[in-house]
Each structure stands twice: as structure tokens, then as C-alpha cells.
Amino acid sequence: xxxxxxxxxxxxxxxxxxxxxxxxxxxxxxxxxxREVVFDCRELGVxxxxxxxxxxxxxNIHRNTVTALIGPSGCGKSTFLRCLNRMNDLxxxxxxxxxxxxxxxxxxxxxxxxxxxxxxxxxxxQKPNPFPKSIYDNVAFGPRVLGMxxxxxxxxxxxxxxxxxxxxxxxxxxxxxxxxxxxxxxxLCIARALAVEPDVILMDEPCSALDPISTAAIEDLMTDxxxxxxxxxxxxxxxxxxxxxxxxxxxxxxxxxxxxxxxVLIEVDSTEKIFTKPSNERTEAYVTGRFG
Amino acid sequence: xxxxxxxxLDELCNGIQAEGRLTAIAVSEATRALVxxxxxxxxxxxxxxxxxxxxxxxxxxxxxTLLARQAPVAGDLRTVLAALHINRSLExxxxxxxxxxxxxxxxxxxxxxxxxxxxxxxxxxGDRGAEMVRTAIDTFERRDANAARLLSALDELVDRENExxxxxxxxxxxxxxxxxxxxxxxxxxxxxxxxxxxxAVNVAERTTYMVTxxxxxxxxxxx
Ligand SMILES: Nc1ncnc2c1ncn2[C@@H]1O[C@H](COP(=O)(O)OP(=O)(O)OP(=O)(O)O)[C@@H](O)[C@H]1O
Ligand SMILES: [Mg+2]
Numbered sequence: 127x128x129x130x131x132x133x134x135x136x137x138x139x140x141x142x143x144x145x146x147x148x149x150x151x152x153x154x155x156x157x158x159x160x161r162e163v164v165f166d167c168r169e170l171g172v173x174x175x176x177x178x179x180x181x182x183x184x185x186n187i188h189r190n191t192v193t194a195l196i197g198p199s200g201c202g203k204s205t206f207l208r209c210l211n212r213m214n215d216l217x218x219x220x221x222x223x224x225x226x227x228x229x230x231x232x233x234x235x236x237x238x239x240x241x242x243x244x245x246x247x248x249x250x251x252q253k254p255n256p257f258p259k260s261i262y263d264n265v266a267f268g269p270r271v272l273g274m275x276x277x278x279x280x281x282x283x284x285x286x287x288x289x290x291x292x293x294x295x296x297x298x299x300x301x302x303x304x305x306x307x308x309x310x311x312x313x314l315c316i317a318r319a320l321a322v323e324p325d326v327i328l329m330d331e332p333c334s335a336l337d338p339i340s341t342a343a344i345e346d347l348m349t350d351x352x353x354x355x356x357x358x359x360x361x362x363x364x365x366x367x368x369x370x371x372x373x374x375x376x377x378x379x380x381x382x383x384x385x386x387x388x389x390v391l392i393e394v395d396s397t398e399k400i401f402t403k404p405s406n407e408r409t410e411a412y413v414t415g416r417f418g
Numbered sequence: 419x420x421x422x423x424x425x426x427l428d429e430l431c432n433g434i435q436a437e438g439r440l441t442a443i444a445v446s447e448a449t450r451a452l453v454x455x456x457x458x459x460x461x462x463x464x465x466x467x468x469x470x471x472x473x474x475x476x477x478x479x480x481x482x483t484l485l486a487r488q489a490p491v492a493g494d495l496r497t498v499l500a501a502l503h504i505n506r507s508l509e510x511x512x513x514x515x516x517x518x519x520x521x522x523x524x525x526x527x528x529x530x531x532x533x534x535x536x537x538x539x540x541x542x543x544g545d546r547g548a549e550m551v552r553t554a555i556d557t558f559e560r561r562d563a564n565a566a567r568l569l570s571a572l573d574e575l576v577d578r579e580n581e582x583x584x585x586x587x588x589x590x591x592x593x594x595x596x597x598x599x600x601x602x603x604x605x606x607x608x609x610x611x612x613x614x615x616x617x618a619v620n621v622a623e624r625t626t627y628m629v630t631x632x633x634x635x636x637x638x639x640x641x
Pocket of ligand 1: 174179197198199200201202203204205206217219389
């Protein structure tokens with residue numbers, strides 16, 4: 127039984143130090159339905175200032191898996207993603223309902239420390255957002271805040287290597303992060319997320335501002351990362367979802383009788399199935415580009 | 419949405435349908451050439467076959483372009499993949515028809531029962547084969563997922579006629595070398611006509627896959 131992710135509790139599975147040290151993971155060999163469930167969302171929904179933006183999401187996210195969230199603008203992909211690491215707490219008007227279990231613990235339970243959650247469940251945003259500091263300090267930021275001061279240099283090198291950026295920056299660690307290219311900045315943000323040894327990485331359209339080469343580097347990285355982490359990405363690029371994701375979840379917008387629009391999960395399945403033989407005709411219409 | 423893309427898919431399907439109709443013509447003309455020794459039918463077979471080849475090449479290019487430029491998925495992807503396989507089946511069926519036409523030669527007219535049995539069986543196979551190709555291509559045009567079973571049943575009949583030909587030839591007691599030579603040619607003709615039936619079944623099976631995503635196709639050889 128996993129302990130709840132509190133600052134004082136024992137660490138849940140997937141968060142022990144060896145995950146960072148590159149311990150090999152058997153789970154990646156398993157078929158999807160046998161992989162450990164990292165997030166178990168049940169009737170999860172979100173309202174902003176009383177207006178429902180997302181409802182009734184039943185979705186499991188499995189360990190060592192890349193899960194892509196796709197769907198039209200405004201269907202609640204980012205809203206859902208933010209539920210997974212309690213980023214919605216930072217939006218005062220947001221209210222989350224339903225359940226989101228993280229390693230069998232209620233992520234929204236009273237004993238859960240939201241800061242600790244965000245350490246375990248890192249997030250990378252659409253626009254690279256490095257701090258106006260050195261490359262080193264950017265990656266060191268999280269570990270320093272969290273008091274992970276031992277072996278900081280090693281930790282930073284590991285994180286940069288894992289983010290496939292080390293070779294490009296190892297001779298200029300003390301230079302400003304803003305001098306990096308967009309793709310390098312995005313990989314730096316990924317390194318920053320990795321430096322605190324997360325269990326899960328959430329990425330909200332991580333490549334939308336990047337050229338094809340940087341995009342390819344980040345896609346390769348996602349594939350590498352899943353051997354040790356669990357990755358959830360939001361993308362508007364169908365081909366990207368098809369290339370990198372093991373599982374794909376399609377969200378869309380339901381129009382209520384009163385004209386209210388609300389995000390819903392339409393279909394989740396293996397990416398292969400979603401892109402060759404989706405079960406739901408709305409999914410088919412969306413992935414084939416015929417969405418009205 | 420994606421108007422240009424839909425137009426390209428429509429063109430692809432229309433091309434396949436035209437190719438299918440020509441293939442059916444090639445098969446029925448080849449049958450007439452084979453059993454009626456019609457020179458006109460022989461020419462018509464080869465003309466139809468070469469038109470099928472043109473369609474075949476056009477379809478190949480269309481598929482290549484669609485895959486490269488449109489990255490089709492889901493139902494669109496299945497349509498493109500089905501078109502690719504069906505294209506191949508039709509081209510092979512038309513090629514078999516041409517082979518059949520080339521084998522046409524009158525029997526030595528010994529007025530044997532065997533000659534009549536063989537000729538009748540070949541005519542039945544050829545007529546049935548042409549009908550099967552037409553049915554299969556209608557199936558594709560209507561996007562009918564359920565015709566594969568019917569075509570398999572018809573294919574059984576073709577196979578049975580073919581067995582009849584083989585049995586007749588193998589048990590023939592007449593040792594006349596002219597007759598034996600003719601019979602050997604007809605054995606091959608039967609073989610190629612039998613393959614036409616298989617290709618028609620394949621067209622229907624690929625159509626089922628296109629519509630449902632369920633694969634019923636049994637891989638068949640390259641002839
Ligand atoms: N902070 C907020 N305050 C109020 N409403 C919000 C807030 N964030 C999102 N919404 C609303 O919630 C709904 C879902 O938005 P969300 O950003 O999750 O969609 P999305 O699927 O990520 O869209 P996109 O693809 O454009 O990023 C939208 O109607 C949006 O207007
Ligand atoms: Mg979003």
C-alpha cells in the first residue's frame with residue numbers, strides 16, 4: 127500500500143531515488159491493462175466561478191506510458207491536466223469535483239500537501255518559461271527550494287542529460303538561460319521539472335512554439351522518459367499524438383440545452399486504435415480533420 | 419473541411435471503380451476468346467488489360483501522394499490501404515485474364531465428351547469470375563461490408579469447376595498428343611480463372627476492412 131504523498135510520509139512507489147538513478151522498469155514491458163494505475167479519475171469535473179468547464183471524466187493513466195490528450199480548443203484538456211497536479215488550486219474560481227486518485231490516494235484529500243504534489247508531478251508549459259537566471263540556477267531551482275541540496279551538481283547534470291540538453295550546454299552552465307534557443311529553453315524547462323525527481327511529467331502543448339527539429343528532440347525525449355516516468359501530454363498536433371503516445375484520450379465539447387458548453391471525455395484507447403479504428407464517430411470526425 | 423483531401427479520396431475510389439469495371443470486361447472478353455476463339459475478344463481483352471495497367475499506375479501515384487501529403491488516419495487511412503490492396507488484386511485479375519486469352523486455341527475437335535466438359539467448365543468459371551469482379555467492385559462502391567461472404571460462396575463454385583477440369587484431364591484415356599496439348603493449355607486457363615475468383619474475394623474482404631476495420635482477409639499468393 128502506498129503512502130499518501132505528504133511531506134512527512136514515506137514516499138510512494140515510483141518516487142524512490144532509484145527512479146532518478148535509472149533503475150530499469152519492468153512495467154514498460156507489460157500490456158496496458160496490467161500496468162500500474164498512476165491516476166484513477168472518476169467522474170472528475172471542474173467548474174470555474176460556478177460555470178462547468180469539464181464533467182464526468184473517467185480515465186486511468188498508467189505508469190511508464192505516454193498518454194496524449196487531444197481535442198478541440200476549449201474542451202478542457204488543460205483544465206484536466208491541471209487537475210492532475212492540483213494546479214487548479216492556483217485559480218481561485220476553480221472548483222474540482224469527482225475523484226482523482228494518485229497511486230490509490232485521493233489527490234484532493236485533506237492530508238495532501240499541494241506543494242508536495244507538484245514536486246511529484248512536474249509540469250511543462252506551452253511556452254518555454256525559464257527564469258532569467260543561469261542555466262544551472264534554472265535547473266537547481268526546484269531542488270534548492272525543496273532542500274535537496276546534496277550532490278546538486280550531479281543532480282543537475284543528470285537532469286540535463288535526461289532532457290537531452292547536456293551536450294549542448296555543459297560548457298555554458300553559468301550563462302543566462304534566455305540565451306538558449308526556443309527548443310533548448312523548452313528542454314531546459316523539462317530538465318527543471320526532472321531535477322526534483324518527479325513521478326509524473328505533465329506537458330501542455332510542449333512543442334507548439336518549436337521548429338520541427340526541436341520538436342523531434344522533445345518527442346524522442348518523451349519516448350525516453352517513459353521508461354522511468356509517466357508522461358501526459360496535451361497536443362493539437364495529431365501526428366505528434368500518433369507518434370509518441372501509447373494511449374490517446376479524445377475530449378470534446380458538449381453543448382447543453384441552455385447553450386452552455388462543457389468539456390467531456392469522448393473516447394480513450396490505445397493510440398493505434400484511435401488512429402486506425404476509433405469507436406466513436408466524433409473521434410473519427412476529429413482525427414480525420416472533418417470536425418465541423 | 420479538408421475539401422481538397424476529400425476530392426483526392428473520391429478520385430482514388432472512382433479510379434478503383436473504373437479499374438474494376440475494366441477488369442470485369444477483361445475477364446469476360448478473355449472467356450469469349452478462350453471458348454469461342456474470337457480474335458476480336460482476344461484484342462478486347464488485351465486492350466482492357468492495358469487500360470487496367472494505366473489505372474493501376476495512377477492509383478499507385480495517388481496513394482503515394484495521399485500518404486505523403488495528407489497523412490490519412492482512421493476511416494480515411496483504411497480507405498487508402500484498401501485501395502492499395504484492391505488495386506493490386508484488380509491488376510492481377512486483369513493480368514490473369516490476359517494470360518487466359520493467350521491460351522485460347524480450338525480443341526482438336528475429336529468431339530469427345532471431355533472437350534465439351536472442359537469447355538463448359540471454363541465458360542462457367544469465366545462468366546462467374548467476371549460477375550464476381552463486378553459484384554466485388556459494386557460492393558466497394560456501396561461500401562458494403564457484408565458481401566465478402568457471398569463472394570466466398572461464389573468462389574467455391576469456381577473452385578469446383580476448376581477441380582472438374584483437372585479431374586477430367588487427369589483421367590482422360592485418349593492419348594492423342596494434339597488433344598493432350600490442348601488439355602494442358604486448358605488446365606492452365608482454369609488455374610488463372612480460378613485466381614480471378616480469389617482476387618474478387620480479396621476485393622470484397624478489403625472492402626469489409628475499409629468499412630469496419632475488421633480484417634477478414636486471408637493472404638493470397640502473388641499470381
Ligand atoms: N482560469 C479560468 N477561468 C475561467 N474559465 C476558464 C479558465 N481556464 C479555462 N477556462 C474555461 O474552461 C474551458 C476549458 O478550457 P481549457 O483551457 O481547459 O481548454 P483546452 O482544451 O486546454 O483548450 P486549448 O486547446 O485552446 O488550450 C474553456 O471554456 C475555458 O474558457
Ligand atoms: Mg489548453
